[in-house]
Amino acid sequence: MYALVDCNSFYAACEKLFRPDLKHKPVVVLSNNDGCVVARSSEAKALGIKMGVPYFQVKDYCKHNNVAVFSSNYALYADMSHRVMNTIETLCPTVEVYSIDEAFLYLADYPAAMQDLKAYAKSIKEMIERHTGIAVGVGVGQTKTLAKLANHAAKKYPATKGVCVLDNEPWIRRLMQITDIGEVWGVGSRYKKRLAALGVTTVYQFAICEPAKIRQHFGVVLERTCLELNGQACIGIETVEPKKQIVSSRSFSHRVTDQQDLSEAICGHVAKAAVKLRRQNSVCGFLDVFAKNSAFSEQEKYVSISGQYQFITPTADTRQMMLAAREVLARVYKREVRYAKAGVILGGICQHDEVQLDMFAAVDSHECGDGSEKSDKKEALMAIMDELNSRFRQDRNQQPAVFIASEGIKDKQGWQMNRQLLSPCYTTRVTDLLVVK
DNA sequence: TCTGGGGTCCTAGGACCC
DNA sequence: TCTGGGGTCCTAGGACCC
Numbered sequence: 001m002y003a004l005v006d007c008n009s010f011y012a013a014c015e016k017l018f019r020p021d022l023k024h025k026p027v028v029v030l031s032n033n034d035g036c037v038v039a040r041s042s043e044a045k046a047l048g049i050k051m052g053v054p055y056f057q058v059k060d061y062c063k064h065n066n067v068a069v070f071s072s073n074y075a076l077y078a079d080m081s082h083r084v085m086n087t088i089e090t091l092c093p094t095v096e097v098y099s100i101d102e103a104f105l106y107l108a109d110y111p112a113a114m115q116d117l118k119a120y121a122k123s124i125k126e127m128i129e130r131h132t133g134i135a136v137g138v139g140v141g142q143t144k145t146l147a148k149l150a151n152h153a154a155k156k157y158p159a160t161k162g163v164c165v166l167d168n169e170p171w172i173r174r175l176m177q178i179t180d181i182g183e184v185w186g187v188g189s190r191y192k193k194r195l196a197a198l199g200v201t202t203v204y205q206f207a208i209c210e211p212a213k214i215r216q217h218f219g220v221v222l223e224r225t226c227l228e229l230n231g232q233a234c235i236g237i238e239t240v241e242p243k244k245q246i247v248s249s250r251s252f253s254h255r256v257t258d259q260q261d262l263s264e265a266i267c268g269h270v271a272k273a274a275v276k277l278r279r280q281n282s283v284c285g286f287l288d289v290f291a292k293n294s295a296f297s298e299q300e301k302y303v304s305i306s307g308q309y310q311f312i313t314p315t316a317d318t319r320q321m322m323l324a325a326r327e328v329l330a331r332v333y334k335r336e337v338r339y340a341k342a343g344v345i346l347g348g349i350c351q352h353d354e355v356q357l358d359m360f361a362a363v364d365s366h367e368c369g370d371g372s373e374k375s376d377k378k379e380a381l382m383a384i385m386d387e388l389n390s391r392f393r394q395d396r397n398q399q400p401a402v403f404i405a406s407e408g409i410k411d412k413q414g415w416q417m418n419r420q421l422l423s424p425c426y427t428t429r430v431t432d433l434l435v436v437k
Numbered sequence: 438t439c440t441g442g443g444g445t446c447c448t449a450g451g452a453c454c455c
Numbered sequence: 456t457c458t459g460g461g462g463t464c465c466t467a468g469g470a471c472c473c
Contacts, residue, residue, distance in 0.1 A: 031459035038459070054458040072459090099455045188453050221453075221465065247461055254456085296458055343460090418457095 001114065001140060002233075003105040004147040005088060005124060008135045008155065008162075010101035011039035014080045015070050017133050018426045018434055026067040030055050033251050033418045034071055071419035079427045080134065087131045091124055096237045104144060106237045121163045140165040144235045145228035148185040149175065149203065176204035176229070186225040191218065203229065242280040242351065248273040249343020252415040255293070256339045261415060262291060263329055264408035267322045269344045271400070271407055274318040275389070277346055278382060283314035283355055285348020287321055289328040294340040307332040312358045314350060317378050318385070322406050393429075 007013060011029040016022050026043035030036065037053050047065055049058055055069075062069055081100045089095050092113065094106035105124075107113040113120040121138040128136050139151025146166050153175055154164035166172050181203055182192040194217075200206050207229040215223035224234040248269035256262055266289055277284055292304035309324035325344060385402050392401035399410040410416055424432035 033457090033459070035457080035459055052458090056457040059457090102455075186453065190452065219452085219465065243462080245462070249460065251459070294458080341459095 001107040001117065001142060002144050002147040003092075003107055003113075003121060003124070003138055003140045004098075004144070004151045005103050005105065005128070005136050005138050006151050006155070007084060007101035008137060009039055009041050009045075010081075010134070011070075011072060011077055012041040012044070013134050014077050015068070015073075015423055016041065017080070018423070019068070022068050026065065027070070028062065028067055029070045029072055030421065031072060033253060034420060035251065038072065069421050071422040073423050073425065075425045075428045076423065080132065083132045084128055084134055084136070087128050088124070091127060094237055096239075104147065104237060107140070117165045117167060118163065121165055125162055135162070137162045138164070140167070142166070142231040143228040143233040145185050145225055146172070146231070149179065149183070149229070152179070152183050173204060176207055177202055179203045181206050184225060184229070186222065191222060194218070242282055242349065243276070244347075244349055246273045246276050246284070246346040246349065247343060248276075249290075249341060250417060251341040252339065253418040254415060256342075256415050257335070257337065259329070259333050259335075261413070262333065262339060262342060263326055264406065264413060265342050265415065266291070266325050266329055266344060267404065267406040267408075268410075269342070270321045270325045271318055271403060273344055273346050274316060274321055274382075275386060277349070278316045278386060281352045282349045283316045283352050284311070284321075284346040285314045285350070286310045286346075287324050287328070288345040288347065289325050289332070289342075290345070291329075291337075291339045291342035293338050300338065303334065303337045305332040305334055305337070310348075314348065314355050316352065317382060318404060320378075322404055326406065 012027040015027055015029060024043065025041075026047055026049075027041040028037050028044045028049060029039040031038045034055055037049060037051065037055060037058065040049050040051065044067055047061075047067065049062070049067070061067075077100060084101075085095070085097050085103060088103050088105065092105040092107065092110060094110070096104040096106075098104055105113075107117070107120075117140050121140050125136055125138050128134060137151050137154040139147045139149065139154050141147040141150045150164040150166045154160045154162050157164075166175070179202065181187055181195055181201055182189070184203055184206070187195070187206075195201070195206065198217075200209065206226065209226060211223050211226045211230075214226045227234050250265075250269070252265070256265065270287070287309050288306060289309075290304065290306035293300060293302065295302050307328040309328050311320070311324070315321065388402050389400045398416070424434075426432055426434050
C-alpha cells in the first residue's frame with residue numbers, strides 16, 4: 001500500500017499563508033520572468049484562469065477580477081516544502097519526496113498505518129495542516145499509480161474531504177469509470193490522443209486492456225502503468241541518487257545579441273550548475289552550452305546554437321568549466337540572433353572518487369588556466385568558495401559573495417530575470433520577517 | 438549463386454513527470 | 456512586447472566489435 005500526499009495549489013498556498021487578507025481571494029503565481037501562470041488558488045481556478053497560460057494574455061483579466069499576482073519566490077516555497085516533508089517524515093518510516101509539493105509513503109510494512117488506513121490518512125492531513133498551515137490531499141492505493149488516482153479523487157470530490165482510500169473493488173471500478181484517462185500518472189497528452197483513437201477514453205477502459213497489447217503499441221512504460229492500475233506494483237519507492245545530468249538555464253528579460261552579454265549569462269549558469277555538481281560530490285565529463293531565440297515568434301526564424309566541450313579528466317572546477325563554456329560559445333556564437341534564452345547542461349557525471357585519470361597527462365590536467373596547480377588545491381579553493389557563498393547568502397540581486405569575474409556584475413545586466421511581483425522571503429530572511437502590529 | 442550471428446555502445450528523439 | 460525550468464526513462468538506428 002502506498003499513500004500520496006500532495007499540497008493543494010502549493011505556491012499559491014505559500015503566498016496566502018503570510019497574507020491573511022488574501023484568504024478567500026484569487027491568487028496566482030507566475031513562472032520565472034513573470035512568464036506563465038504556474039499556480040492558482042481555488043478561487044483563481046474558479047475564475048477560469050488556466051494552468052500554463054502566458055501572463056500577458058490574462059493580465060487585464062486578473063486586474064479586472066482583483067486577482068493577487070506573484071512572481072515565483074523559490075526561497076519561500078522551498079522552505080515551506082521542507083517543513084511539510086519534515087512533518088511527513090515523522091509520520092511514516094519510508095518516505096519518497098517526489099517533488100516540491102508531493103511525497104509517496106510506503107505503508108505495507110508499517111502496521112500503525114495498515115490497521116486503519118482511513119484514520120491514518122486523515123491524521124496525516126490534519127497533522128500537516130496544523131504544523132504548517134498548508135492544506136493537502138491524501139490518496140491511498142495498492143500501487144503508486146493507484147495512490148495518485150486516489151489523490152486526484154481526494155482533490156476533485158469535496159465529499160472525500162481531501163482523503164481517499166482505494167480499498168474495495170467496486171469503488172475502484174466506479175472511480176475509474178468516471179475518470180478521464182488523461183488524469184492517470186504516466187499518460188500525457190500524446191498517449192491520451194493515441195488511446196482516444198483506439199476508443200480508450202476512461203481509466204477503466206484502459207485498465208481492462210491486455211497489458212501485452214499495450215506494450216506492443218506503446219512500449220513497456222505504459223504497460224507498467226496498466227499493470228499498476230490493476231494492483232500489480234511495478235514502481236517502488238525510489239531513493240535519492242546523484243543527478244546524471246545538471247541543467248541551469250533561463251530566459252532573458254529582454255533579448256540579448258552581444259556575445260559578451262551572452263558569455264556572462266552562460267558563465268553565471270556554469271557557476272550555478274557547478275555548485276550543484278559539487279554538492280553531490282560529483283564531477284562532469286562534458287559540458288553543453290546552448291542559446292536560442294524565441295520559438296514563438298512569427299517574424300523571425302527559430303535559431304538555436306549549441307556545442308559541447310569534453311573534459312579529458314572530469315572536473316567540478318568552476319574556472320575550468322567557465323573556460324570551456326566560453327570556448328564553446330566563441331565557436332558556435334552567431335551574430336544577429338536575438339537570443340531569448342541560454343544555459344548549460346552538465347553530463348557524463350560520476351562521483352568524484354571514481355574519476356578516470358588521463359594516462360598521458362604530464363602532472364595535473366593542463367586544462368585549468370594555471371597548469372602548476374594541484375588538484376587538491378583546486379578542490380580546496382572550490383570548497384572555500386561554496387562555504388563563503390552559503391554563509392553569506394546572496395541578496396535580491398542574485399550576486400554571490402565570491403564569484404568569477406566572467407559572470408559579470410549582476411546589477412549591471414539589463415537582461416536579468418524579471419520578478420516585479422516578488423513577495424518577501426518571510427521564513428528565510430530576517431529583514432523580511434512578518435511584523436504583527 | 439551463395440554473403441552470419443551475436444553483441445555493445447552511443448546518440449537523437451520522443452514520451453513522461455513536477 | 457510579453458510564452459518557465461529541471462529532470463528521467465525508453466527506443467531505434469548506426470557504428471563498431473569478434
